[in-house]
Amino acid sequence: GDSVTQMEGPVTLSEEAFLTINCTYTATGYPSLFWYVQYPGEGLQLLLKATKADDKGSNKGFEATYRKETTSFHLEKGSVQVSDSAVYFCALSGVGNFNKFYFGSGTKLNVKP
Amino acid sequence: GAVVSQHPSRVICKSGTSVKIECRSLDFQATTMFWYRQFPKQSLMLMATSNEGSKATYEQGVEKDKFLINHASLTLSTLTVTSAHPEDSSFYICSARGSTRRYQETQYFGPGTRLLVL
Numbered sequence: 598g599d600s601v602t603q604m605e606g607p608v609t610l611s612e613e614a615f616l617t618i619n620c621t622y623t624a625t626g627y628p629s630l631f632w633y634v635q636y637p638g639e640g641l642q643l644l645l646k647a648t649k650a651d652d653k654g655s656n657k658g659f660e661a662t663y664r665k666e667t668t669s670f671h672l673e674k675g676s677v678q679v680s681d682s683a684v685y686f687c688a689l690s691g692v693g694n695f696n697k698f699y700f701g702s703g704t705k706l707n708v709k710p
Numbered sequence: 711g712a713v714v715s716q717h718p719s720r721v722i723c724k725s726g727t728s729v730k731i732e733c734r735s736l737d738f739q740a741t742t743m744f745w746y747r748q749f750p751k752q753s754l755m756l757m758a759t760s761n762e763g764s765k766a767t768y769e770q771g772v773e774k775d776k777f778l779i780n781h782a783s784l785t786l787s788t789l790t791v792t793s794a795h796p797e798d799s800s801f802y803i804c805s806a807r808g809s810t811r812r813y814q815e816t817q818y819f820g821p822g823t824r825l826l827v828l
Contacts, residue, residue: 631816640716640803641754641819648815686753690816696742696807698817700753 599624603687603701610677610708618672618704620661620687628689630654630663630670635684635703644672644685682708712813713737714806716820723794724828731789731823733804738813740806743787745779748801748822760787794827801825 604619622630629648633641645654650665659674670687687701713736723729733743742761746754758774760766760781768774776798778790787806791798801824805817 629815633819638822638824640714640821641805643816643818646816696744696759698744698756702753703751705751 599628599689599691599697599699601687601689601699601701603685603704605702606684606705608704608706610706612679612708612710613676614708616672616674616677616681616706618685618687618706620670620672620701622668622670622687622689622699624668624689624691627665628691630661631688631690631698632659632661632670632672633686633688633700635686637683641686677706677708679708679710682706712808712818714740714804714818714820716804716823718823719821720824720826722826722828725795726793728790728792729794729825731791731802731804731825733787733789733806733820735785735806735808735818738806738808738810738818739784740787740813741784741809742807743781744805744807744817745777745787745789746803746805748803754803757789791825794825796827799825799827 600623631646632644634644645656647654647663653662661672684703684705691697717732745757757772758766758768766779781787803822805819
């Protein structure tokens with residue numbers, strides 16, 4: 598079945614460091630891929646998405662490219678800030694089925710000043 | 711746009727009582743709403759999917775008589791935890807999808823409700 602695997606955390610970085618959070622998926626066809634961010638005590642916020650192969654989603658300095666050949670959707674940011682500290686979830690939705698989301702286990706990011 | 715609210719944000723109740731959690735889409739019509747449960751340091755677990763005006767579809771292993779879901783309008787869904795017990799303590803998050811193209815291709819999440827059953 599469909600599933601998402603993301604790197605375990607926590608990831609601890611200094612401010613202005615480069616961030617990569619790995620995400621790989623298993624799915625039939627061409628699912629849509631998402632990154633959500635969850636700040637402490639809050640729900641999930643959509644960070645970015647990509648709906649087809651080679652699409653690049655971007656928002657707030659974060660980027661992720663939909664790689665069909667490696668079934669990956671790694672999240673990157675060139676220079677993290679303390680305010681980026683949160684838990685990041687990779688997710689996919691089935692082909693044409695946005696009612697069924699599969700979430701990764703989440704990766705906690707700690708950014709130190 | 712695409713704001714989803716939940717109320718209350720935090721609730722503490724005694725074992726055996728029932729608790730109702732509301733989920734509202736504030737600026738779009740949510741034809742489909744979802745209820746998730748999140749345990750500490752874990753991912754989200756889908757509990758049920760509800761379409762406006764029809765019965766909710768529960769995921770395997772979720773007790774429908776314990777977690778009552780009502781989706782009475784295009785902007786409101788409620789989750790009632792009946793006869794709550796300490797093991798029901800968790801973070802409950804709702805999400806919503808709209809019917810128009812703008813709000814259709816993802817789910818928009820509420821801020822969550824922290825339930826503590828004593």
